[in-house]
Amino acid sequence: MARSPLTSRVGRRAPLLVLLAILFVLVVLPMGTLLYASFVDVPPRPGSPPGSFTAGNYAALLSGGNREALLNTVVIGAGATALALVFGCSLAWIAARTDVPGRAVVQMAGIMPIFVSSLVGALAWSLLASPKQGYLNIALRSVGLPDFVNVYSVPGIIFVAGIYYAPYSFLLVNSALSLLNPELEEAAYVHGARFRTVLGSITFKLVTPALLGAATLTLVLIMENFPIPQVLGSPDGIHTMPSQIYRLMATAPSQPNQASAAGALLLVITAVMVFMQRRILATREFVTVTGKGFTPRRRALGRWRWPVFAFAAAYLLVAVVLPILALIQSTFRTNPYTRDIAAMFEPSSFGTQNLLEVLTSSDLQASLLNSVMVGSGAAVFGGLLYLVLGYYVHRTKEPGRRYLAYIAMWPAAVPALVIGLGYLWTWTRFPLIYGTLAILVLAFIGHLLPQGFQGISSSLIQVHADLEESAQVCGAGRIRTIWEVLVPLIRTGVISTMLLIFILSMRELSVAIFLFTSRTEVLSISIYNEWEGGRLPPVAAMSLVYIAFLFVLTFVARKFFGVRNQGL
Amino acid sequence: MRRSSRGMAALTAALAASLTLTACGGAGSGGGPQTGEDLVVDGETIASAELFDAAREEGSVVVYTSLNEVTNGALVEAFEKDTGLTVEGVRTPTGRLFERIQSEAGAGALPADVVTMPDHSLFGSLVDKGTFAKHTVPSDGQIGADFKSPDGTYYAINSAPTVIAWNKEIIKDEQAPKSWADLPKVGAAGKQIGIVHSSQGAGGWGLALFMREKFGVEYWQQLADTKPSLESSVGSLAEKLGRGEVAVAAARPPEVGELQEQGAPVDFVWPEDGTPTFNFFSGTVAKAKHPNAAKVYLNWVLSKRGQSVLAAEGGDYPVHNEVDPPVINEKKVPPLDEIKPYLAKKQEWVERRKPWIAEWNKVFGYRP
Numbered sequence: 015m016a017r018s019p020l021t022s023r024v025g026r027r028a029p030l031l032v033l034l035a036i037l038f039v040l041v042v043l044p045m046g047t048l049l050y051a052s053f054v055d056v057p058p059r060p061g062s063p064p065g066s067f068t069a070g071n072y073a074a075l076l077s078g079g080n081r082e083a084l085l086n087t088v089v090i091g092a093g094a095t096a097l098a099l100v101f102g103c104s105l106a107w108i109a110a111r112t113d114v115p116g117r118a119v120v121q122m123a124g125i126m127p128i129f130v131s132s133l134v135g136a137l138a139w140s141l142l143a144s145p146k147q148g149y150l151n152i153a154l155r156s157v158g159l160p161d162f163v164n165v166y167s168v169p170g171i172i173f174v175a176g177i178y179y180a181p182y183s184f185l186l187v188n189s190a191l192s193l194l195n196p197e198l199e200e201a202a203y204v205h206g207a208r209f210r211t212v213l214g215s216i217t218f219k220l221v222t223p224a225l226l227g228a229a230t231l232t233l234v235l236i237m238e239n240f241p242i243p244q245v246l247g248s249p250d251g252i253h254t255m256p257s258q259i260y261r262l263m264a265t266a267p268s269q270p271n272q273a274s275a276a277g278a279l280l281l282v283i284t285a286v287m288v289f290m291q292r293r294i295l296a297t298r299e300f301v302t303v304t305g306k307g308f309t310p311r312r313r314a315l316g317r318w319r320w321p322v323f324a325f326a327a328a329y330l331l332v333a334v335v336l337p338i339l340a341l342i343q344s345t346f347r348t349n350p351y352t353r354d355i356a357a358m359f360e361p362s363s364f365g366t367q368n369l370l371e372v373l374t375s376s377d378l379q380a381s382l383l384n385s386v387m388v389g390s391g392a393a394v395f396g397g398l399l400y401l402v403l404g405y406y407v408h409r410t411k412e413p414g415r416r417y418l419a420y421i422a423m424w425p426a427a428v429p430a431l432v433i434g435l436g437y438l439w440t441w442t443r444f445p446l447i448y449g450t451l452a453i454l455v456l457a458f459i460g461h462l463l464p465q466g467f468q469g470i471s472s473s474l475i476q477v478h479a480d481l482e483e484s485a486q487v488c489g490a491g492r493i494r495t496i497w498e499v500l501v502p503l504i505r506t507g508v509i510s511t512m513l514l515i516f517i518l519s520m521r522e523l524s525v526a527i528f529l530f531t532s533r534t535e536v537l538s539i540s541i542y543n544e545w546e547g548g549r550l551p552p553v554a555a556m557s558l559v560y561i562a563f564l565f566v567l568t569f570v571a572r573k574f575f576g577v578r579n580q581g582l
Numbered sequence: 583m584r585r586s587s588r589g590m591a592a593l594t595a596a597l598a599a600s601l602t603l604t605a606c607g608g609a610g611s612g613g614g615p616q617t618g619e620d621l622v623v624d625g626e627t628i629a630s631a632e633l634f635d636a637a638r639e640e641g642s643v644v645v646y647t648s649l650n651e652v653t654n655g656a657l658v659e660a661f662e663k664d665t666g667l668t669v670e671g672v673r674t675p676t677g678r679l680f681e682r683i684q685s686e687a688g689a690g691a692l693p694a695d696v697v698t699m700p701d702h703s704l705f706g707s708l709v710d711k712g713t714f715a716k717h718t719v720p721s722d723g724q725i726g727a728d729f730k731s732p733d734g735t736y737y738a739i740n741s742a743p744t745v746i747a748w749n750k751e752i753i754k755d756e757q758a759p760k761s762w763a764d765l766p767k768v769g770a771a772g773k774q775i776g777i778v779h780s781s782q783g784a785g786g787w788g789l790a791l792f793m794r795e796k797f798g799v800e801y802w803q804q805l806a807d808t809k810p811s812l813e814s815s816v817g818s819l820a821e822k823l824g825r826g827e828v829a830v831a832a833a834r835p836p837e838v839g840e841l842q843e844q845g846a847p848v849d850f851v852w853p854e855d856g857t858p859t860f861n862f863f864s865g866t867v868a869k870a871k872h873p874n875a876a877k878v879y880l881n882w883v884l885s886k887r888g889q890s891v892l893a894a895e896g897g898d899y900p901v902h903n904e905v906d907p908p909v910i911n912e913k914k915v916p917p918l919d920e921i922k923p924y925l926a927k928k929q930e931w932v933e934r935r936k937p938w939i940a941e942w943n944k945v946f947g948y949r950p
Contacts, residue, residue: 548820
């Protein structure tokens, strides 16, 4: 029974149309609302009049606080990305390709800050290094260094953003380095190349896709990060675009149109960066994993073994250990005032009531459960979507692949806050979804699309299609090929990506901030609301619970799935 | 490999299943009188048997509020205990709450039965759009005319004062400012002052308006010259005062009281030259899905019982004239008329807001 050409063309196009429809709802619609809002003079709330065209929102971007915020965004983005890449790539190389002692510790150092999250990290560093009464300043005052560190500053924000975004570079580069066939490096050594040359011209060149991916992703994520500039910048009036957008939205009366224009501008900047990254990558082919087997060889560090380990340990100290100590100090303090370093150890200033109050509160349990449900939903349904999308883009010759890949990167360019707003404006018409956990799951899947898509894509790119092609030549169908050849090869990458999505969702604040209700309050919102109300002990106590939960989760996942040396 | 992929499939299924379990709120804990009886608390009738039975039929009330977490939590707990009705809804700072209400109301899907928030401009714009239904509470006779709406659609539920507080470790009691007039002098002497910036909701704008009305625009300049720390919420300002990041703050008594309870070296005065005060307003939504429960809720909040909870837990002044002012850290606060309250008129509040905030931003170097 021959099908008509038209039906068969529609049939062939069906997967593309379905994927486009999903991306349209998840990404294009909320962003279209945003773009539209940036060109009119009336907020895009449902029921509002359409408004008339104006360029005034963009003109306002060039004035006063907006211009300053734009400049801060660029400076902080560049500085913190550089710092994050240095930390992330060094740790990735150390963990994957050297004989460093205590490799497990280095591996942990590379990923542990991800449990801390930028919100909790910023809160903890605010406790540690606020200009007068930060714990570090109290300690340093006792050795004659008053007001020594100040995290409420541009360098302070760069530092904190840099250390908490390093895990992204670590994850992407570490997995690429672990899969790298060492033949080329060995060949270079055989021909007399020096270690530094090999590292620069071969090792890191071979992982260029991962490296560029990491750099772009990190830069975009830092430029759109809201909690760090909000917590550390707002006390001294230092704003970036996202905190400025929040300020435009949260102060009364709000200015949603100008906020949309700010979001649209950020979108343009990142779109250009993504375009450039693709142009660079398009000129070369990067296949490093093939059907040939190999055993990874590790570089002997010699007398540098311990200094290299110390570097990783120092990173772990500033990113994880000190912040946790600060949170513990704040959780168990009953008296908010700390006179001097002796008062930090004064037993009478301590008690367990803050912690008990938080642990026994039904609100905490409810918001933790909400976080878990939203995280699982985003990981499972999002993971499936990202996988299908990745397969379509990288493994088929179907039309429209480039567009899909392009749209999938868009949300990275939209500040999470604005995505939340877009969803608020778009979905209030659908009461079945709006106001439930489902709206949060949808918003998270849309928001995390770039991370999920890129995570799965880099696994797919590294596995050459020749393995699947040989299966097909031997008579296996497409589904069987995927299931028996491709899935086992990329399983680790897919699970890592899903776990990453779960953890990122668990930590997400900005997307949810305009979408939650009292029944769907997630943990990050509870923490932020308490912080905004100035109640630090419960903030610290909840943050500790949060960190502990994410830590246990990842530990169990590693054990249960045998996911190792893949970052998670 | 095989075991792991089966494990993964099992986990996936489990996670997917967990998603279908929607978050079910617990049912009311069964307080309140029997069916067919009036709701009477502390000798005051809050709802007739007819109204209360209808409310109980509805089961719950959805409240959108920007009261702080502690105050709201205490209200909810006491209300649920007294009535057996469940309270749901959203609690966020005013700006975000207002944005959400506008979007939801625009879509014709505002889930709120009751809205509680301060600010003549924002709340007033909801009133102007016909958001609220007319409703007279049983305790109407005990509530002063200042606290009622002209058209009968809403009430003020409390009066929230702003006072001068200081950290005793950073500044000695005798050097601490006792009046708003002292404030710039203390700041000029090198002590860090903290205030909430003027576009941050009712507290910030109310303070800026009071200062300008009372002392003129020069006062803004004198204060700005001391480079005060400009905070985005009264809560975070209080926290900085407690830790000693700022020496003196324009703070709210309940927050200072909480710091004192925790042992922080802080104290406050009722300024000699007046106390800026603002109100939270509350009204029942015209298109409420639980109109009867909404009435019971507002009746209860404005009853002696509700007002006592609000005063005791929120530390603000009640509007019910039979309810005593709050006790803060075991000290009874003076009656409202003794603190020289400055309560801005709606018209001044709304009309001056835009031009004056723009000026304030310029004077304080605050880039909006």
